[in-house]
Amino acid sequence: NLFANATQASIYVAQQIAALITQQQKQGKLAVLGLATGNTPKRVYQELVRLHQNEGLSFANVVSFNLDEYYPIYPEDEQSYTYFMQEHLFKHVNIKPQHIHIPHTRCETEDILDYCKEFEDKIASFGGLDLQLLGIGRNGHIGFNEPGSSFDSATRLVNLHAVTREDAQADFGGLDQVPQQAVSMGVNTIRQAKRILLLALGERKSEIVSKALQGEITPEVPASFLQSLAQVEYVLDHEAAGEI
Numbered sequence: 365n366l367f368a369n370a371t372q373a374s375i376y377v378a379q380q381i382a383a384l385i386t387q388q389q390k391q392g393k394l395a396v397l398g399l400a401t402g403n404t405p406k407r408v409y410q411e412l413v414r415l416h417q418n419e420g421l422s423f424a425n426v427v428s429f430n431l432d433e434y435y436p437i438y439p440e441d442e443q444s445y446t447y448f449m450q451e452h453l454f455k456h457v458n459i460k461p462q463h464i465h466i467p468h469t470r471c472e473t474e475d476i477l478d479y480c481k482e483f484e485d486k487i488a489s490f491g492g493l494d495l496q497l498l499g500i501g502r503n504g505h506i507g508f509n510e511p512g513s514s515f516d517s518a519t520r521l522v523n524l525h526a527v528t529r530e531d532a533q534a535d536f537g538g539l540d541q542v543p544q545q546a547v548s549m550g551v552n553t554i555r556q557a558k559r560i561l562l563l564a565l566g567e568r569k570s571e572i573v574s575k576a577l578q579g580e581i582t583p584e585v586p587a588s589f590l591q592s593l594a595q596v597e598y599v600l601d602h603e604a605a606g607e608i
């Protein structure tokens with residue numbers, strides 16, 4: 365799905381999410397959303413907030429699972445994805461706090477490997493994800509499934525790729541401040557979602573978008589795994605689609 369600009373692409377994605385929430389609501393069901401962070405989905409969340417504030421879209425039946433989180437990090441840290449989600453979406457809408465799931469990666473607490481398994485089980489306990497929103501990293505990562513990730517990977521602790529850490533250095537105020545690791549849903553977790561929307565915006569994504577959509581399916585470009593799935597929709601602006 366190709367749009368003239370980032371705003372139109374983002375509004376389309378927000379409308380798809382809103383339609384799912386409303387449809388589930390009418391049937392008395394929960395809407396289980398897989399959410400993403402980064403610059404790409406910010407405008408999507410802005411539109412969802414607008415729909416909540418101006419058009420009465422309720423998040424009372426929304427259950428959310430975020431794709432990933434740096435490890436270790438405190439949820440209060442401004443660089444954490446917990447902070448990001450609060451600022452960009454959750455604090456502006458009526459989602460129930462107990463319905464929000466973002467990997468907790470504080471180092472001094474739980475055994476992180478057990479925690480990853482619990483996170484995976486928790487998604488399954490809600491019947492899986494109804495819709496997963498994805499961005500794409502410049503190295504082809506989805507979530508923090510870096511090059512080399514397997515098709516069958518589950519939620520786990522991963523080592524961050526050099527390109528990923530470079531792209532995050534502005535947020536952390538220097539490369540040495542960027543965590544070396546993260547907890548991420550796996551490719552297998554993501555591919556079980558009933559519907560997947562991959563949103564890519566801007567010229568800096570055009571090269572990887574072309575590799576992911578048209579290149580060889582390979583663990584070196586984890587987003588290329590999506591080519592084998594029928595429930596994936598790519599939502600691109602003109603700039604991101606420039607090399608297709």
Ligand code: GLP
Nearest residue numbers: 401402403404499500501507508
């Ligand atoms: C981050 C996130 C991904 C995101 C990607 C692209 O590191 N873990 O989920 O899709 O990198 O980020 P951006 O949208 O800022 O380009």
